[in-house]
Amino acid sequence: MAIETLESIGLFQAVCADPYKTAHKASENGRPVAGFMCSYSPQELFHAAGYYPVRITARHGGTPRADEIIQAYSCSFARSVLDRALSGEFEFLDLVVFAHTCDTLQNVADLWRSNRPEVPVVIVSGPTLTAGKPAQTYFRQELDRVHGVLESLRGKISYEAIWDSLHLYEQHRAMMRRLYAVRRARPDLMSGQDLYWVVQAAQLMSPEEHLPLLSDLVESLEAENGEAECFQPRVMLAGSVCEDSGFISAIEEAGCTIVDDDLCMGSRSFLLPEAPEGDPMDALTHIYFSRIPCPAFHRPGFDPGQHMLERAREAHADGVILLLTKFCDPWAFDYPQIWNTLEMGGVPTLLLEVEQNVPAPAQLRTRVEAFVEMIQSKDEL
Amino acid sequence: MSAAPCYAGIDVGSATAKAVLFGRDGSMLAHAIIPSGGQLSLSAELVLTKALEKAGLARDAVQTVVATGYGRDTVTWRTKSITEITCHARGAYFLSPHVRSVIDIGGQDSKAISLAQDGSVRKFEMNDKCAAGTGRFLEVMARTLGLSLEDFGPKALIADTPAKISSTCTVFAESEVISLLAQGETVERILAGLCAAITQRVHSLASRVGMAPEVMMTGGVAKNIGVVKRIEQAIGFTLTIPEEPQIIGALGAALYAKDMG
Numbered sequence: 288m289a290i291e292t293l294e295s296i297g298l299f300q301a302v303c304a305d306p307y308k309t310a311h312k313a314s315e316n317g318r319p320v321a322g323f324m325c326s327y328s329p330q331e332l333f334h335a336a337g338y339y340p341v342r343i344t345a346r347h348g349g350t351p352r353a354d355e356i357i358q359a360y361s362c363s364f365a366r367s368v369l370d371r372a373l374s375g376e377f378e379f380l381d382l383v384v385f386a387h388t389c390d391t392l393q394n395v396a397d398l399w400r401s402n403r404p405e406v407p408v409v410i411v412s413g414p415t416l417t418a419g420k421p422a423q424t425y426f427r428q429e430l431d432r433v434h435g436v437l438e439s440l441r442g443k444i445s446y447e448a449i450w451d452s453l454h455l456y457e458q459h460r461a462m463m464r465r466l467y468a469v470r471r472a473r474p475d476l477m478s479g480q481d482l483y484w485v486v487q488a489a490q491l492m493s494p495e496e497h498l499p500l501l502s503d504l505v506e507s508l509e510a511e512n513g514e515a516e517c518f519q520p521r522v523m524l525a526g527s528v529c530e531d532s533g534f535i536s537a538i539e540e541a542g543c544t545i546v547d548d549d550l551c552m553g554s555r556s557f558l559l560p561e562a563p564e565g566d567p568m569d570a571l572t573h574i575y576f577s578r579i580p581c582p583a584f585h586r587p588g589f590d591p592g593q594h595m596l597e598r599a600r601e602a603h604a605d606g607v608i609l610l611l612t613k614f615c616d617p618w619a620f621d622y623p624q625i626w627n628t629l630e631m632g633g634v635p636t637l638l639l640e641v642e643q644n645v646p647a648p649a650q651l652r653t654r655v656e657a658f659v660e661m662i663q664s665k666d667e668l
Numbered sequence: 669m670s671a672a673p674c675y676a677g678i679d680v681g682s683a684t685a686k687a688v689l690f691g692r693d694g695s696m697l698a699h700a701i702i703p704s705g706g707q708l709s710l711s712a713e714l715v716l717t718k719a720l721e722k723a724g725l726a727r728d729a730v731q732t733v734v735a736t737g738y739g740r741d742t743v744t745w746r747t748k749s750i751t752e753i754t755c756h757a758r759g760a761y762f763l764s765p766h767v768r769s770v771i772d773i774g775g776q777d778s779k780a781i782s783l784a785q786d787g788s789v790r791k792f793e794m795n796d797k798c799a800a801g802t803g804r805f806l807e808v809m810a811r812t813l814g815l816s817l818e819d820f821g822p823k824a825l826i827a828d829t830p831a832k833i834s835s836t837c838t839v840f841a842e843s844e845v846i847s848l849l850a851q852g853e854t855v856e857r858i859l860a861g862l863c864a865a866i867t868q869r870v871h872s873l874a875s876r877v878g879m880a881p882e883v884m885m886t887g888g889v890a891k892n893i894g895v896v897k898r899i900e901q902a903i904g905f906t907l908t909i910p911e912e913p914q915i916i917g918a919l920g921a922a923l924y925a926k927d928m929g
Contacts, residue, residue, distance in 0.1 A: 630791075653738065654794060657753035661789045 592628025677921025683775025
């Protein structure tokens with residue numbers, strides 16, 4: 288690996304090691320900070336309002352405060368995020384943005400709002416059926432409402448400012464696509480763990496800060512000569528949130544090379560079309576409706592298993608590992624169908640049930656190793 | 669002592685360590701089972717020594733060692749380690765090439781494996797988060813009832829209907845058993861209830877993988893006829909129980925060791 292590549296990965300890793308340091312720094316410099324919950328949040332809009340965007344993440348450890356007010360069958364991500372909020376760990380935020388996804392996170396938004404009233408909580412209630420003119424008209428109105436709320440907090444947000452943010456985010460997404468493309472071809476250039484430092488840091492930094500570092504990294508990777516030498520099974524990750532790098536390293540240590548993903552923080556956050564020129568609010572609506580639907584959403588004709596199968600084939604993946612957050616109903620309901628589609632398509636799939644606030648358990652390794660053995664032919668063993 | 673080389677498979681499980689030896693001609697030479705102690709690596713060494721004694725072979729006759737089971741990586745002198753999923757599938761398929769499903773209930777975990785026609789693993793599920801509904805569960809319950817493990821299964825078959833035991837959590841089920849005894853419930857019905865509780869748990873695991881005949885059951889719990897009969901009723905297939913169900917993982921490992929030469 289080139290020195291420049293190593294150095295730049297070190298920068299991303301440092302950001303992830305102290306996730307809110309960059310946001311705190313922005314706050315100290317007088318910039319308001321907006322915490323957002325999911326890739327369906329219209330980041331461009333609150334970025335245009337001057338906020339420093341930072342993704343709200345879970346952390347390791349117990350969730351005693353959240354457990355007092357939320358059911359035990361809520362996912363670890365929801366409980367951890369709520370516990371952090373109730374403990375005052377997000378006191379530095381000037382705004383909290385939720386996008387309506389699953390019922391659990393909707394309730395977390397309400398609990399956050401009623402228990403920490405000092406910070407404004409904005410819920411962007413987008414339609415879960417992301418198709419059709421009435422849904423688009425409705426969402427456009429919802430965006431106008433959110434625009435109004437942001438203006439009441441921050442003053443006038445011009446359409447020019449929204450366009451500037453839209454273009455910046457577009458550039459950032461294009462660069463992420465380039466990163467994934469170069470890594471698909473040359474997974475030997477950087478480990479999956481290193482890739483997810485970059486991916487996670489993208490959620491913790493404002494795009495104008497992340498983009499220059501990302502561009503340097505992509506250019507140094509693209510400048511590498513040679514052919515990939517990869518003898519391990521190539522695996523694509525899929526699932527909802529995946530913040531805990533413990534899972535990534537555990538999967539790699541068990542003998543997989545991670546070559547691509549269908550994760551909320553990963554490819555689903557940048558596989559988007561360019562925004563059509565004209566009204567920026569229409570452009571944001573277009574982006575929302577063009578997203579690869581996560582299982583909390585529905586688009587007629589979209590088959591999540593088929594999408595994963597095509598993506599796995601494009602990435603020449605030998606298998607798919609689905610990281611299912613325990614108690615995540617939307618993913619759990621979709622999984623049997625996804626498994627069938629991938630199985631019919633000849634792509635073996637492993638389901639790993641994970642908890643976001645608990646480090647990867649040792650038993651996880653046995654499952655991944657067995658999966659690796661399953662992929663490799665019996666003769667190779 | 670013979671100088672002919674042999675191949676060893678060692679399965680270091682949570683409750684017992686198992687070893688199987690194969691000769692160069694493909695015949696199984698010997699097997700051994702011992703309780704796993706605190707030092708897993710030592711258990712592996714001891715169980716291998718015991719199997720070698722039975723076969724009348726010296727330690728240096730062992731050409732290749734494949735370790736499996738949850739303690740596989742503690743066997744520092746292994747040639748290779750392979751997971752228990754792959755090894756159980758291989759061992760079961762070796763005993764009967766018609767096997768398409770394996771249910772394994774060991775000391776502290778249980779697994780269901782679906783096999784393709786060529787014997788390779790198609791899909792698997794593991795319950796390894798706690799010892800609920802495993803061998804350890806049966807051991808604790810037998811102790812609570814003052815019975816030997818050998819008597820457990822046959823006695824459970826005597827009852828017409830099982831007592832209702834709603835938990836497979838070892839701690840909760842133990843209190844349930846004690847309450848049932850206090851209420852005058854018969855031991856036989858309680859035993860049948862415990863077998864039903866284990867079955868419920870393994871049935872859901874098996875259903876997620878999908879069972880197709882021939883179904884082989886492996887692991888120590890396959891020796892409990894009460895559990896075996898209930899699982900057969902639940903999944904609707906007769907279970908094939910190998911002569912020594914505890915060594916199937918080690919058997920698979922030994923077959924891989926032999927492949928490696």
